[in-house]
Amino acid sequence: MRVSRLMLVTLRDDPAEAEIPSHKLLLRGGYMRRVASGVYAYLPLLWRVLSKISAIVRQEMDATGALETLLPALQPASLWERSGRWQGYTAGEGIMFHLVDRQERSLGLGPTHEEVITALAADLLRSYRQLPVSLYQIQTKFRDEIRPRFGLMRGREFIMKDAYSFHADEADLRLTYERMDQAYRRIFSRCGLRTVAVEADSGAIGGSASQEFMVTADAGEDLILSSADGRYAANQERACSLPEPAVPLVCATAEAVELHTPGQHSIEALCAAHGFEPSQTVKVLLLLARCALGQARVVLVSLRGDQQLNPTKLANAVSGALGESAGALLELEPITPEQIHLEGLPAWPLGCLGPHLGDEWLAGARSWQPTVLRLADATAAELEVFVCGANRPDTHLVGARWSALGGPRPIVADLRSAQPGERCLQDPAQRLESSRGIEVGHIFQLGRKYSQVLEATFTNEQGLDEPLWMGCYGIGVSRLAQAAVEQHHDQHGICWPVAIAPFEVIVVVASAQDPVQVALGERLHDELEQAGLEVLLDDRSERAGVKFKDADLIGIPWRVVVGRGAASAQVELVERASGTKCDLGAKEVVTLLREHITAARLGLTATQSS
């Protein structure tokens, strides 16, 4: 391929719209253009990269025995209503693009395909004899992200590989899940990425176990907590740790004593004024949970004063406590004084709330359920004696005990956010370290969540119908491409790993005016192509410097410079990533590159942990 025919437009300045290196480089290198917020045109060079990633994904998925398929992006609302996700995905902060057709039918553009695939499974899978089976597709997904960001990192239209597996029992699901785990490690490694596998929250997809694959990079949106030996790694929203022990509170009396605390509405203020340690206190957070079905519910969370709430863990705990009858949890936000007022309730002593806040405070509420949902983090529940709000203005209790506070006991759960520096659960001798990551893959054991609601059953060996066991497995193909740039670039531009580079070699003719150089450049290009390599020939009548700059920017792994030595058939070979150069004859260069590149194509050189 000739660069002059490539429609290559590179930019000298960083585009104003880009913030992180990979985004800037993909725009500057002529790989893509923004069409709308979170919507990008993949230009020919990028499409080659995406195709190569897809090819690797296909090989590895095929090797697991999965079958490639292609499901519709346009999906009927009725299907999503059956799974109970239509509301959650379209109302409020839902991310599903949806529309109404000329027959007034509601449709959505697929953000994911559990519904479609499960309905198909219900139709096609009838007997345990057909199981297990896995299907996958590489397809454009649509998600109306609340905030699209960083180019391909969080687009509203993006390319994803999603796979779904179906099983007769949970043990078989685990086998495929493990196989997918291994396939994922090979895929990322072959793409030249350094990744970490971490324990993850299952989020809106649901299910039990799930694991994310993170490309380690400072620009990553996720915080990873891991042990130094790499045996434990988790997304912070999921991570667990050993909290520091609480400082015991010494009390003279067995009874709690009231303390006048004017204006001391925060743990810091309270502790500063009276010399308490935050770990001796219990703080109370009030939130309002809105679900797809039923009235809003007040949620009261008790946390040890020195701990931070983990919103993901809380949302999971609230969903679990409310049960399926409430439908999907749509919103869980702190309650404001205005909301309390609008409910027609008297003002609450916010800032002095205690875990024993009674349901009587909700009497007469206009639209809220009349009972409080009480949750407590284990660190708070374990405190024997503590300081907490007295549910009266400017008053706290010193020496409070759960037994003496009375009222309904809270549900105890892990609600705290693990922090870097805390001790690992598995090995208290190690401390959690933090790093940033870009999530490029996520695998889930869905269990029977979707098969039950969509009635996807099969007949087992005993002749009885039961719901299918399911797993699902995603890779952000377009995100992976940008993550690769984020991990492989320098001040001059991109340094693509050979396995996913748009071209493997670029032959730069230093002087397009020199017929000898042109002739040798053409010949080398042809010979390299005949050797099975993917070759660019920079035949533009630009100065050599321009071509070198562009070659560095677009990041072709190998550069062959046809210049001064052309008359004696001598060329220069430059490796992009390392910058190492050597002069050699035109014949040797073909042999050498064929060896290097055919070996590197398979990838499997990148390191991987956990």
Place this chain on the structure above:
RNA sequence: CGGGGCGUGGCGCAGCUUGGUAGCGCGGGUGCUUUGGGAGCACUAGGUCGCAGGUUCGAAUCCUGUCGCCCCGACCA
């Protein structure tokens, strides 16, 4: 959606405070010179200053509204 910022030739920006009929660098075209790390000179094309109202003799500039984009939070491959 809340908070912050930006919309001026293809790209990056200045001009706006203090209204007076639009400029710089890069890029494009032509010519000459140059030719191994984003060349020099000359000529040239290209902009209803996001859009819509308003104020004014006069608006890129002031006011109102609106649309779009980016950044910080909730979401996720």
